[in-house]
Amino acid sequence: MNETIQKQLSHRSIRAFSDKAVPKEVLDTLLAVANRTATSSGLQLSSIIRVTDAEARRRISLICGQEYVNQAPEFFVFIADCYRNARIAREQGFDGGGIRDMDRFFQAFTDACLAAQNVTTAIESLGLGAVYFGSVLNDPPELIRILALPELTFPVLGLGFGYPAQDPQLKPRMDMSLKVFENHYKVFDNYRENIAAYDLELQTYYDLRDKGRHSASFSEQVVKRFKAVREKRSLLLNVARKQGFDLKLDE
Numbered sequence: 532m533n534e535t536i537q538k539q540l541s542h543r544s545i546r547a548f549s550d551k552a553v554p555k556e557v558l559d560t561l562l563a564v565a566n567r568t569a570t571s572s573g574l575q576l577s578s579i580i581r582v583t584d585a586e587a588r589r590r591i592s593l594i595c596g597q598e599y600v601n602q603a604p605e606f607f608v609f610i611a612d613c614y615r616n617a618r619i620a621r622e623q624g625f626d627g628g629g630i631r632d633m634d635r636f637f638q639a640f641t642d643a644c645l646a647a648q649n650v651t652t653a654i655e656s657l658g659l660g661a662v663y664f665g666s667v668l669n670d671p672p673e674l675i676r677i678l679a680l681p682e683l684t685f686p687v688l689g690l691g692f693g694y695p696a697q698d699p700q701l702k703p704r705m706d707m708s709l710k711v712f713e714n715h716y717k718v719f720d721n722y723r724e725n726i727a728a729y730d731l732e733l734q735t736y737y738d739l740r741d742k743g744r745h746s747a748s749f750s751e752q753v754v755k756r757f758k759a760v761r762e763k764r765s766l767l768l769n770v771a772r773k774q775g776f777d778l779k780l781d782e
């Protein structure tokens with residue numbers, strides 16, 4: 532055990548923040564951490580947009596449907612970015628199909644996720660708190676407009692952070708025996724049986740968190756999420772195509 536791992540094991544999403552601003556030195560450090568993150572093929576295929584404009588933030592909060600987007604003192608959007616390298620190639624006279632390759636898209640998406648998590652770990656190590664906003668993808672075309680994203684870019688994740696104004700319980704996770712396998716994937720005969728204890732644990736967590744409200748078990752949440760298909764989110768690959776990526780889908 533060491534301090535880094537202790538911090539990682541006490542991760543909680545923070546959704547309420549004090550008014551205290553995040554100092555510039557902290558922001559500079561976080562950006563240096565993002566820049567130092569491993570990157571696929573060394574191509575550095577991610578970018579960060581720090582949203583400081585209140586109106587832009589308000590519009591993003593409407594996309595997310597989460598008012599606390601506005602409350603976080605800092606808000607980053609991590610971008611999968613193949614535009615910069617396309618420009619670097621074009622300025623050397625190369626404008627071939629590889630620029631639009633879906634392989635690069637996934638490299639860029641992975642780069643953006645890794646940078647986001649590295650930054651989040653750094654945020655938490657400094658005693659600040661953060662929450663991801665996958666909900667920025669509830670309306671990708673609108674987000675692309677707000678952030679003026681050029682072709683060959685794609686928004687991946689929002690991250691709100693600042694000094695915590697809440698101290699939430701750790702949210703329980705299911706047992707690792709259901710998620711870690713050796714050599715080959717393990718299919719269980721009965722998932723609900725294996726998850727029964729976790730269902731109860733999560734329900735108890737919600738009972739304590741939201742007293743008086745019906746607490747859904749994990750099993751119930753899974754079904755609820757599957758039922759709530761968001762039309763715009765299920766069209767994400769269409770947005771990737773509109774952004775110039777070649778999906779090369781088999782018919």
Ligand SMILES: Cc1cc2nc3c(=O)[nH]c(=O)nc-3n(C[C@H](O)[C@H](O)[C@H](O)COP(=O)(O)O)c2cc1C
Nearest residue numbers: 542543544546597662663664665666667688701702
């Ligand atoms: C990719 C991703 C997207 C997420 N999007 C949102 C979001 O839009 N809004 C939100 O409040 N939390 C969001 N979260 C936070 C999760 O809800 C949270 O991590 C999860 O419930 C576990 O809770 P914990 O982080 O406190 O352990 C997101 C997390 C991830 C990894």
